[in-house]
Amino acid sequence: MKKITFLFIVILLATVSGTFAQGTVTGTVYDAESNAPLPGANILEVRTNNGTSSDFDGKFSLKVTNQKGMVNVSYVGFGSKNIPYDVTNGDVDLGIITLALDNSLEEIVIVGTGVVDLAEDRSTPIAVSTIKADEIQAKAAGNVELPEILKSTPSVFVSNQTGFGDGALFVRGFDDTNTAILLNGQPINSQEDGRVFWSNWAGLSDVATAVQIQRGLGSSKLAISSVGGTVNIVMKAADRSKGGYARFLGGNDSYAKGTLAYDTGMNEKGWAFSVLVDYWRAHRKWAEGTYGQGQNYYFAVGYKPNDDHAFNFLVTGAPQSHGQRWSQSQEIIDANPRYNQHWGYSGDLDLNANGGNGQFTSDIDSERANYYHKPVANLNWDWTLSEKSQLSSVLYASWGRGGSVGPRGARAQRTEDPDGDGPLSGQIDFYNTEQENLAIAGGIGGGRTGYVRRNSVNNHQWYGLISNFNTDLTETLSWNVGVDFRLYRGDHFRQITDFHGLQGWSDDRPDGGIVTESYDSNPWAALFSFADEDQRIDYDYSENINYQGVFSQIEYAGDKFSAFFQGAVSNQSFQRDGRFESTEGASGKSDKLNKIGYNLKGGLGYTIENMHTLYMNAGFYSRQPFLDNIFNNIRTSNELIQPEVDNEDITGVEFGYRFRAGRFNIDFNAYYTNWDNRTIVSFGRLDRNPVPTPDDDSDDAFINIYDRGINQIHAGAEAEFRYKATDWLNFKGYISGGSWRFNGTTNKQIIDDDTQEVISSEDDLDLSGVKVITAPQFTTGLGVNAKIYKGLSVDGNINYYAQQYVDDPESRGLQTRNIGTIKAYSLTDLGLTYDFKFDTQSLVFRANVYNVFDEVRKQATDDFGFFFTNGTTFNASVRYNF
Structure with missing residues (x-):
């Protein structure tokens, strides 16, 4: 007492x-x-x-x-x-x-100011939206991925795809292969095909201080794949302020995440240290079998010996594994929106458990899963040479290890169908599948005999250097020049992860060897444990991609008028190295292919009475093709496609208007992008015997589809506004509409993935007027934030999507034509924050509900069918700041 x-x-x-x-x-x-x-x-x-x-x-x-x-x-x-x-x-x-308007990131970028290309670094405006750390950590934490934070901006669409980290990002109708994603100035799009796997970057929502989406030409000076736009993710450096926090977050379907972070602040000798660790896991994201677990880690060291130099070294990674659900038909979604055909319970069966009905002794497992660990390290150095000149450099490296899990051989056994003769099938019955394998004479499977799970391993090493020199030639004229070097090697092969009772696996190597070793699908184990060459199956090859680029920009910035001109040129070399010796045309090193690419950009801006700004930007890109598009079949052939694949040509023009007046501001942009000489590689499935076995896909042929010489035109307009109605009530909104279509003719070739047989070939296939199906061509949204009481606020967003075109799934690999549009739909999110401050600490409570009205709707399409929105999901967290 x-x-x-x-x-x-x-x-x-x-x-x-x-x-x-x-x-x-x-x-x-x-x-x-x-x-x-x-x-x-x-x-x-x-x-x-x-x-x-x-x-x-x-x-x-x-x-x-x-x-x-x-x-x-x-x-x-x-x-x-x-x-x-x-x-x-x-x-x-x-x-x-x-x-300054909240697009300004001057106080956020502590180091790397010369290599992190932000809109604020250039006086001539661009189409841009910026999200700060507070909003990122509030709305994109836990069971929501980082790209979700961008969905309430013009011409941006995010597809959930139901698995942890499996979302896809689209900007002005272009997917992430054609949208540059930069992390502290470091490109993170795959060197091979331009893709971004967000599951590899699960920790960024905790360590990102800002995300800036630059639509269209953007301000980046690098010769990168920014056809749709550029996403700059600004990652925190070693913090100069002392403090830390502890947070626990929980969500639907047993999602749980704990985080600890601490910053020492900068001491008298100029040193600062920051560290963050967390752990998360969940029974599922929303759909069945989409379990997940992982960790995030971040460590940074900052050193500022004097006013002229600043250094920052950091290493971060997000090892994870998660079950996946592939796209579903409308019939299946109507029967059970959460249905997933790829999961089941593995392990031993205890017949006495569960009242004599039996129960498996292990957790859920999936025949379709992803596991990966991608540590990233970079060293930034900012050198103030004089009052007018600065040199900024970043040296970076990443080592990706992991892959995807999938079935091989015969079909797995399944439990009883939950709806009888309906569209659903039972779960994977791993126990009885193993019993069936154990009955195989000799214990050796192969072909259609026996069932195993394999890992499609994708390992890489990536090293790079970006350095930029900037100087003020006069009070109104600035100039910079820089270099961009990258060295990349990717190793790709398959290995067995689970024999399910078999002793070995045959008929999957060109030398006829039997594989007897298995490897765990664990992201930590994947760093060092993967198959030797004699234990690899199906395919085994590597790619080496080397890149050298130079860039420069000059800008005039007066009181009212600004103008810039920027150019970049790069050389990129490609070479494949196959290791399956007896596979014809696949062994040894391929010829090395060198491609020169470049871009040119320029723009003008004019400000009237400090309230109105008009601007125009234009640019041309000659972009090298992706490695996956230059070989006959990247998995099985060293042969380059003939005739040789040329560079893609992209021409872009955009006009903009900005209005700034205290409580209200608005941005308007109109754009036109012509993307010519494009090669699209896609995949599909054809039934070899559709008449005698219409419902049996065991004899289906997986096919590669090559469309060459494609021309796309993306044109549209977009507007975004912010309005502070009162001291406690704020609104923001956007509207964007486009016409994204194919133009002219293409050459289409369909090749059997197994035999490399040309199934069909068609020249001069007219695609004029066919709409692009990747994303909705009309979007609009409204957001509101209201302060109810001291420290208590609520917020909400509604996003509306329409005019997303659909191709006939049955015609994949044949003549592609639109058959209509996905029915328009809207998604509503709500959030609540209570920030209780006491002394030098604070306690913050945050709750989110996504898709409040449980709209399960068609959202996107791929080569195998439809993807659907997640239903209602939620999370809540409590964070103690000290």
């Missing part, structure tokens, strides 16, 4: 003492762009609940409780500032405090 009384007295005294003001701090808050006052700006004495708001003229007066401290000045839609004060000798006037 004495201890409780003592604690109560201490808290009371602390509260009472805090009520005695030490002095008054005054000032005026202005919009940095329009030079107009900001009424209703929030002014808060840091680490207290003591605050006020600016009046109609932007002026404020705050009686502070400490003689020395800081006030935080913030305004929704603008970046906040911490301003120090000292009222020891009397009241203090802080003067005019200017706030």
Whole structure:
């Protein structure tokens, strides 16, 4: 009782003492762009609940409780500032405090300012939207991936695809193979095919300080695949402020995640350290069998020996494994939206358990899964050469290890169909599948005899260097020049992960050897444990891709007028190395192919009365083809496609208008992109004997489809606005519409994936007017944020999608034509935050509900059918900041 009384007295005294003001701090808050006052700006004495708001003229007066401290000045839609004060000798006037629009990331990018290409680095505007760390950690935490945070921006579409990290990102109708994704200036699109696997980057939502989506030509100076746009993910450096946090998050279907983070702050010798670790797991994401688990780790060291140099080294990774669900038909979704045909229970069967009905002794397992571990390390160095010149460099490396799990051989046994003769089938019955394998004479499977699971292993080593020199030639003229080097090697093969009772596997190697070793589908084990060459099956090859690029930009930036010109040129070499000796045309090293690519961009901007800005950008790209498009079959052939695949040609033009007026701002953009000489490689399935066995796909042929000489035209317009209605109520919204279509003729060739037989070939196939099916061509959305009480706020977003075209799934690999559109739909998300501050700490509660009205709708298509939205999902977290 004495201890409780003592604690109560201490808290009371602390509260009472805090009520005695030490002095008054005054000032005026202005919009940095329009030079107009900001009424209703929030002014808060840091680490207290003591605050006020600016009046109609932007002026404020705050009686502070400490003689020395800081006030935080913030305004929704603008970046906040911490301003120090000292009222020891009397009241203090802080003067005019200017706030920049929240697209500004000046205070976020601590190192790598010369290689992280952000919109703020160029005076000539671009089409851009920026999301800050607070919103990322609130809305993209836990069972929601990082790309989801971008879905409420113009011309951006995110497809869930139901598995952890399996989402896809589309910008202006272009997928992630044609949208550049940069991490602290480092390209992370696959060197082989341009894809981005978001499951490899699950930890970014915890360590990203901002995500900036630049639509169209963007501000990047690199010769990269930014046909649709550029996504800049700014990852935190070693923090210069001391502090940390602990967070626990829980969600639907037993999702749980715990996180610990700590920053030492910068000491007197210029050193700073930051560390973050977390662990997550879930029974499923939403659909059946989509289990997942993983860890995230981040470690950074910063060193600032003087004002001229700043260094930062970091290493981060997100090892994970998760079950997957492939696309489903509408008939299956109608019967059971959560259905997944690929999972079951593995392990031993205890017949006495579950009241004598039997029960398996292990957790769920899947014949379709993904596991990967991709550690990334980079070293940034910023060197201030003089008041006018800076050199910024980043040296980076990544080592990806892992792959995908899939079935091989005969079909697995299944449990009883849950709907009789309906569209669903039972779960995978791993126990009885193993019993069937054990009955095979000699214990050796192969071909259609026996069932195993294999790993399609994709290992790589990637090293790179980007360096940029920038100098101010005059007060209005700046110039920079830089280099971009990359070395990449990818190793690809298959190995057995589970024999399911067999002793070995044959008929899957060109030398006729029997494989007897299996390898765990574990992301940590995958770093060092994978099959030797004599234990690999189906295919075994490597690629070497080397890249050298130079880039330069010059920009004029006056009071009202700005202009820039930028150019880049690169050389990229490709070579394949096959290791299955007896496979004709697949062994040894292929010829090395070198391709020169380049881009040219220019733009103009003009500002009228600090409120209106007009701009135009135009550019041309000659882009090298992806490695996967230049060989007859990348898995089985060293032969280059003849005639040789040429560079793709992309021409882009865009116009924009910006309006800035205190509480309201709007951005409008119109664009036209012509993408010519494109090669598309896709996949499908054909029934070899459709008449005698219409429902049996055991004799189906997997096919590769090559469309060459394709021309696409993407044109459209988009608008985005922010409006601060009152001090406590804010709105943001967007609308975007496009016409994305094919134009002219193409050459289509269909090849049997197993035999390499040409099934059909058609020249001059006219695609004029056929719509692109990758994403909805009309989107609009509205978001609202309301402060209910001190520290308590609610927010919501609704996004509407329409005009997404569909091709006939039965015609995949044949003549592709649109047959209609996916029915328009909307998705609604809601969130609540309560931030309770006390002393120097705070406790933050956050809750999210995604797809509130449980809209399970067709969302996207691929070579095998439809993908659907997740139904209602949710999470809630509590975070203690110290």
